[in-house]
Amino acid sequence: MSINMVKIGVVSCSGEDCLGGTISRLATRKMLDEVRPDATVTICLPLFLAGGVEERGFAEKFPTISVDGCSKTCAKRATEKYSGKVSAAIDVTDLIGKEVAEAGALSTRNLTDEHKAMVEKVVSEITAKFDEVLKTAQRDLVSKGLAMIGSGSSGGCGCGPK
Amino acid sequence: MFEKIKVIPCSGMGKVYGLVARESTLKVIQELCPNDSSTVCLAYIVTGDQEAKELIEGEKCITLDGCPSMCAAKNAELAGGVVVEKVRVIDSFRKHKGAKPGTATELTEEGWKIVDEIAGEIAEKVKLLSREG
Numbered sequence: 001m002s003i004n005m006v007k008i009g010v011v012s013c014s015g016e017d018c019l020g021g022t023i024s025r026l027a028t029r030k031m032l033d034e035v036r037p038d039a040t041v042t043i044c045l046p047l048f049l050a051g052g053v054e055e056r057g058f059a060e061k062f063p064t065i066s067v068d069g070c071s072k073t074c075a076k077r078a079t080e081k082y083s084g085k086v087s088a089a090i091d092v093t094d095l096i097g098k099e100v101a102e103a104g105a106l107s108t109r110n111l112t113d114e115h116k117a118m119v120e121k122v123v124s125e126i127t128a129k130f131d132e133v134l135k136t137a138q139r140d141l142v143s144k145g146l147a148m149i150g151s152g153s154s155g156g157c158g159c160g161p162k
Numbered sequence: 163m164f165e166k167i168k169v170i171p172c173s174g175m176g177k178v179y180g181l182v183a184r185e186s187t188l189k190v191i192q193e194l195c196p197n198d199s200s201t202v203c204l205a206y207i208v209t210g211d212q213e214a215k216e217l218i219e220g221e222k223c224i225t226l227d228g229c230p231s232m233c234a235a236k237n238a239e240l241a242g243g244v245v246v247e248k249v250r251v252i253d254s255f256r257k258h259k260g261a262k263p264g265t266a267t268e269l270t271e272e273g274w275k276i277v278d279e280i281a282g283e284i285a286e287k288v289k290l291l292s293r294e295g
Binding site (some may be wrong): 018021025030042045049053072077078106107108111 | 201
Protein backbone atom coordinates (compact mmCIF):
# COMPACT_ATOMS: atom_id res chain seq x y z
CA MET A 1 0.00 0.00 0.00
CA SER A 2 1.36 3.38 -0.92
CA ILE A 3 0.99 6.59 1.03
CA ASN A 4 0.74 8.25 -2.36
CA MET A 5 -2.75 6.81 -2.50
CA VAL A 6 -4.03 8.87 0.41
CA LYS A 7 -7.01 10.82 -0.86
CA ILE A 8 -8.35 14.11 0.37
CA GLY A 9 -12.02 15.03 0.15
CA VAL A 10 -12.88 18.46 -1.19
CA VAL A 11 -16.52 19.33 -0.60
CA SER A 12 -17.99 22.47 -2.08
CA CYS A 13 -21.30 24.09 -1.28
CA SER A 14 -21.95 24.70 -5.00
CA GLY A 15 -24.48 27.28 -3.84
CA GLU A 16 -27.02 28.11 -6.52
CA ASP A 17 -27.96 31.48 -5.14
CA CYS A 18 -24.72 33.46 -5.29
CA LEU A 19 -21.55 33.94 -7.28
CA GLY A 20 -19.45 32.42 -4.50
CA GLY A 21 -21.29 29.12 -4.98
CA THR A 22 -20.27 28.95 -8.62
CA ILE A 23 -16.70 29.87 -7.73
CA SER A 24 -16.58 27.20 -5.01
CA ARG A 25 -17.86 24.61 -7.47
CA LEU A 26 -15.44 25.52 -10.25
CA ALA A 27 -12.47 25.61 -7.87
CA THR A 28 -13.37 22.18 -6.52
CA ARG A 29 -13.78 20.82 -10.03
CA LYS A 30 -10.36 22.20 -10.93
CA MET A 31 -8.81 20.28 -8.03
CA LEU A 32 -10.48 17.11 -9.35
CA ASP A 33 -9.72 17.69 -13.02
CA GLU A 34 -6.32 19.33 -13.07
CA VAL A 35 -4.55 20.23 -9.85
CA ARG A 36 -4.61 17.05 -7.76
CA PRO A 37 -6.66 14.62 -9.87
CA ASP A 38 -5.18 11.47 -8.38
CA ALA A 39 -5.51 12.54 -4.77
CA THR A 40 -8.84 14.38 -4.73
CA VAL A 41 -12.27 12.94 -4.12
CA THR A 42 -15.54 14.72 -3.62
CA ILE A 43 -19.11 14.07 -2.68
CA CYS A 44 -22.32 15.88 -3.47
CA LEU A 45 -23.15 17.67 -0.22
CA PRO A 46 -26.90 16.84 -0.33
CA LEU A 47 -26.02 13.15 -0.32
CA PHE A 48 -25.24 13.41 3.39
CA LEU A 49 -29.00 13.53 3.92
CA ALA A 50 -30.30 11.82 0.81
CA GLY A 51 -27.74 9.03 0.86
CA GLY A 52 -26.91 6.32 3.34
CA VAL A 53 -24.33 5.28 5.88
CA GLU A 54 -21.57 5.11 3.29
CA GLU A 55 -22.06 8.74 2.28
CA ARG A 56 -22.21 9.91 5.86
CA GLY A 57 -18.91 8.15 6.50
CA PHE A 58 -17.16 10.36 3.94
CA ALA A 59 -15.35 12.71 6.33
CA GLU A 60 -14.35 9.77 8.52
CA LYS A 61 -12.83 8.01 5.55
CA PHE A 62 -11.18 11.00 3.92
CA PRO A 63 -9.59 14.04 5.52
CA THR A 64 -11.91 16.72 4.17
CA ILE A 65 -11.63 20.34 3.10
CA SER A 66 -14.85 22.31 2.83
CA VAL A 67 -15.15 25.08 0.25
CA ASP A 68 -17.91 27.58 0.92
CA GLY A 69 -19.13 30.33 -1.33
CA CYS A 70 -20.63 32.54 1.35
CA SER A 71 -20.38 33.19 5.05
CA LYS A 72 -23.21 30.78 5.85
CA THR A 73 -20.52 28.09 5.44
CA CYS A 74 -23.07 25.40 4.60
CA ALA A 75 -20.50 22.91 3.28
CA LYS A 76 -18.47 23.05 6.49
CA ARG A 77 -21.47 22.95 8.80
CA ALA A 78 -23.34 20.22 6.91
CA THR A 79 -20.22 18.06 6.64
CA GLU A 80 -19.57 18.38 10.36
CA LYS A 81 -23.22 17.85 11.26
CA TYR A 82 -23.71 14.67 9.24
CA SER A 83 -20.30 13.23 8.55
CA GLY A 84 -17.31 14.39 10.57
CA LYS A 85 -15.01 17.25 11.42
CA VAL A 86 -13.34 18.91 8.46
CA SER A 87 -9.56 19.14 8.35
CA ALA A 88 -9.61 22.59 6.79
CA ALA A 89 -12.24 25.09 5.72
CA ILE A 90 -12.19 27.68 2.99
CA ASP A 91 -14.62 30.57 2.82
CA VAL A 92 -14.60 32.18 -0.62
CA THR A 93 -15.74 35.49 0.88
CA ASP A 94 -12.34 35.76 2.63
CA LEU A 95 -10.64 35.60 -0.77
CA ILE A 96 -12.84 37.59 -3.13
CA GLY A 97 -14.82 39.73 -0.69
CA LYS A 98 -18.25 39.27 0.81
CA GLU A 99 -20.05 41.67 -1.50
CA VAL A 100 -18.67 40.05 -4.65
CA ALA A 101 -19.20 36.50 -3.41
CA GLU A 102 -22.76 37.15 -2.34
CA ALA A 103 -23.77 38.80 -5.61
CA GLY A 104 -26.18 36.97 -7.92
CA ALA A 105 -25.49 33.43 -9.07
CA LEU A 106 -23.42 32.98 -12.19
CA SER A 107 -23.98 30.62 -15.07
CA THR A 108 -20.76 29.18 -16.44
CA ARG A 109 -22.01 30.45 -19.81
CA ASN A 110 -21.24 33.96 -18.57
CA LEU A 111 -17.86 33.27 -17.03
CA THR A 112 -15.42 36.15 -17.59
CA ASP A 113 -11.65 36.40 -17.16
CA GLU A 114 -12.32 38.17 -13.88
CA HIS A 115 -14.34 35.20 -12.62
CA LYS A 116 -11.64 32.81 -13.82
CA ALA A 117 -9.10 34.79 -11.82
CA MET A 118 -11.30 34.39 -8.73
CA VAL A 119 -11.41 30.64 -9.33
CA GLU A 120 -7.61 30.57 -9.57
CA LYS A 121 -7.29 32.45 -6.30
CA VAL A 122 -9.54 29.96 -4.54
CA VAL A 123 -7.73 27.02 -6.17
CA SER A 124 -4.41 28.35 -4.83
CA GLU A 125 -5.82 28.49 -1.34
CA ILE A 126 -7.35 25.01 -1.59
CA THR A 127 -4.06 23.64 -2.94
CA ALA A 128 -2.08 25.12 -0.05
CA LYS A 129 -4.47 23.63 2.51
CA PHE A 130 -4.69 20.41 0.52
CA ASP A 131 -0.95 19.84 0.64
CA GLU A 132 -0.84 20.53 4.39
CA VAL A 133 -3.72 18.13 5.04
CA LEU A 134 -2.20 15.51 2.75
CA LYS A 135 1.15 15.73 4.50
CA THR A 136 -0.48 15.35 7.90
CA ALA A 137 -2.59 12.43 6.71
CA GLN A 138 0.43 10.68 5.23
CA ARG A 139 2.42 11.24 8.42
CA ASP A 140 -0.43 9.86 10.54
CA LEU A 141 -0.72 6.78 8.39
CA VAL A 142 2.97 6.13 8.45
CA SER A 143 3.06 6.50 12.23
CA LYS A 144 0.15 4.09 12.57
CA GLY A 145 1.58 1.73 10.01
CA LEU A 146 -1.62 2.07 8.03
CA ALA A 147 -2.54 3.38 4.65
CA MET A 148 -5.81 4.91 3.60
CA ILE A 149 -6.66 3.74 0.16
CA GLY A 150 -9.12 5.76 -1.87
CA SER A 151 -11.18 3.68 -4.21
CA GLY A 152 -12.40 4.62 -7.64
CA SER A 153 -11.63 7.73 -9.59
CA SER A 154 -11.74 11.19 -8.18
CA GLY A 155 -15.00 13.03 -8.47
CA GLY A 156 -17.05 10.18 -7.10
CA CYS A 157 -20.57 10.86 -5.99
CA GLY A 158 -23.98 9.30 -6.26
CA CYS A 159 -23.78 9.83 -10.01
CA GLY A 160 -20.88 7.40 -10.18
CA PRO A 161 -17.41 8.12 -11.43
CA LYS A 162 -17.00 11.06 -13.75
CA MET B 163 -48.56 37.62 -1.21
CA PHE B 164 -47.50 35.69 -4.31
CA GLU B 165 -44.59 33.40 -3.61
CA LYS B 166 -42.25 32.55 -6.42
CA ILE B 167 -41.99 28.92 -7.46
CA LYS B 168 -38.77 27.48 -6.08
CA VAL B 169 -36.62 25.74 -8.66
CA ILE B 170 -33.99 23.64 -6.93
CA PRO B 171 -31.24 21.67 -8.69
CA CYS B 172 -28.96 19.04 -7.20
CA SER B 173 -25.81 20.63 -8.73
CA GLY B 174 -24.19 17.18 -8.50
CA MET B 175 -20.41 17.31 -8.59
CA GLY B 176 -19.53 14.01 -10.21
CA LYS B 177 -21.15 13.96 -13.62
CA VAL B 178 -22.37 16.29 -16.31
CA TYR B 179 -26.01 15.77 -15.33
CA GLY B 180 -25.52 17.74 -12.13
CA LEU B 181 -24.17 20.69 -14.09
CA VAL B 182 -27.02 20.43 -16.58
CA ALA B 183 -29.51 20.56 -13.68
CA ARG B 184 -27.74 23.60 -12.24
CA GLU B 185 -27.51 25.52 -15.51
CA SER B 186 -31.11 24.75 -16.46
CA THR B 187 -32.22 26.20 -13.14
CA LEU B 188 -30.16 29.35 -13.56
CA LYS B 189 -31.62 29.89 -17.01
CA VAL B 190 -35.17 29.61 -15.66
CA ILE B 191 -34.75 31.88 -12.66
CA GLN B 192 -32.53 34.47 -14.33
CA GLU B 193 -33.77 34.61 -17.92
CA LEU B 194 -37.03 32.82 -18.59
CA CYS B 195 -39.11 33.37 -15.45
CA PRO B 196 -37.32 35.85 -13.18
CA ASN B 197 -40.61 37.21 -11.83
CA ASP B 198 -42.22 33.87 -11.16
CA SER B 199 -39.35 31.73 -9.92
CA SER B 200 -36.34 31.75 -7.64
CA THR B 201 -33.99 29.23 -6.12
CA VAL B 202 -32.69 28.36 -2.69
CA CYS B 203 -29.20 26.94 -2.21
CA LEU B 204 -29.63 23.22 -1.71
CA ALA B 205 -26.59 23.22 0.59
CA TYR B 206 -28.37 25.71 2.84
CA ILE B 207 -31.43 23.46 2.97
CA VAL B 208 -29.16 20.53 3.87
CA THR B 209 -27.85 22.36 6.95
CA GLY B 210 -31.34 22.12 8.46
CA ASP B 211 -31.16 25.73 9.64
CA GLN B 212 -34.54 27.07 10.67
CA GLU B 213 -34.07 30.07 8.41
CA ALA B 214 -33.42 27.79 5.43
CA LYS B 215 -36.52 25.73 6.22
CA GLU B 216 -38.62 28.87 6.35
CA LEU B 217 -37.55 29.73 2.81
CA ILE B 218 -39.04 26.56 1.43
CA GLU B 219 -41.61 25.24 3.92
CA GLY B 220 -45.01 25.00 2.25
CA GLU B 221 -43.65 26.47 -0.97
CA LYS B 222 -44.21 24.94 -4.40
CA CYS B 223 -40.94 23.50 -5.63
CA ILE B 224 -39.68 22.02 -8.86
CA THR B 225 -36.58 19.92 -8.29
CA LEU B 226 -34.00 18.87 -10.86
CA ASP B 227 -31.88 15.84 -10.18
CA GLY B 228 -28.97 14.42 -12.10
CA CYS B 229 -28.84 10.94 -10.61
CA PRO B 230 -31.12 8.35 -9.03
CA SER B 231 -30.21 9.53 -5.52
CA MET B 232 -32.69 12.37 -6.14
CA CYS B 233 -30.94 14.62 -3.62
CA ALA B 234 -32.76 17.80 -4.55
CA ALA B 235 -36.21 16.23 -4.33
CA LYS B 236 -35.47 14.39 -1.07
CA ASN B 237 -33.88 17.36 0.67
CA ALA B 238 -36.60 19.77 -0.46
CA GLU B 239 -39.28 17.43 0.89
CA LEU B 240 -37.42 16.90 4.16
CA ALA B 241 -37.35 20.66 4.64
CA GLY B 242 -41.10 20.88 4.13
CA GLY B 243 -41.17 22.01 0.51
CA VAL B 244 -44.14 20.96 -1.64
CA VAL B 245 -42.41 19.28 -4.54
CA VAL B 246 -44.88 19.50 -7.40
CA GLU B 247 -42.50 18.31 -10.09
CA LYS B 248 -39.42 16.11 -9.86
CA VAL B 249 -37.39 16.52 -13.02
CA ARG B 250 -34.87 13.80 -13.78
CA VAL B 251 -32.26 15.25 -16.07
CA ILE B 252 -31.35 11.81 -17.31
CA ASP B 253 -34.83 11.50 -18.87
CA SER B 254 -34.12 14.44 -21.16
CA PHE B 255 -30.97 12.72 -22.35
CA ARG B 256 -33.03 9.80 -23.62
CA LYS B 257 -34.15 12.12 -26.43
CA HIS B 258 -30.51 12.80 -27.23
CA LYS B 259 -28.97 9.36 -27.55
CA GLY B 260 -25.24 9.56 -28.17
CA ALA B 261 -25.06 13.21 -27.20
CA LYS B 262 -21.75 14.50 -25.86
CA PRO B 263 -22.87 17.17 -23.41
CA GLY B 264 -19.51 17.84 -21.79
CA THR B 265 -18.37 17.22 -18.22
CA ALA B 266 -19.31 18.20 -14.69
CA THR B 267 -17.04 21.21 -15.19
CA GLU B 268 -17.94 22.47 -18.62
CA LEU B 269 -20.70 21.96 -21.17
CA THR B 270 -20.35 21.57 -24.92
CA GLU B 271 -22.67 23.24 -27.45
CA GLU B 272 -24.71 20.06 -27.36
CA GLY B 273 -24.87 20.25 -23.56
CA TRP B 274 -26.08 23.85 -23.69
CA LYS B 275 -28.81 22.88 -26.18
CA ILE B 276 -30.08 20.27 -23.73
CA VAL B 277 -29.95 22.87 -20.94
CA ASP B 278 -32.04 25.24 -23.05
CA GLU B 279 -34.53 22.50 -23.80
CA ILE B 280 -34.93 21.48 -20.13
CA ALA B 281 -35.11 25.12 -19.04
CA GLY B 282 -37.84 25.77 -21.60
CA GLU B 283 -39.90 22.89 -20.28
CA ILE B 284 -39.48 24.00 -16.69
CA ALA B 285 -40.37 27.57 -17.57
CA GLU B 286 -43.67 26.32 -18.98
CA LYS B 287 -44.36 24.48 -15.73
CA VAL B 288 -43.47 27.57 -13.70
CA LYS B 289 -45.87 29.70 -15.72
CA LEU B 290 -48.63 27.13 -15.32
CA LEU B 291 -48.10 26.88 -11.57
CA SER B 292 -47.98 30.64 -11.24
CA ARG B 293 -51.32 30.99 -13.04
CA GLU B 294 -52.80 28.39 -10.68
CA GLY B 295 -51.67 30.56 -7.78
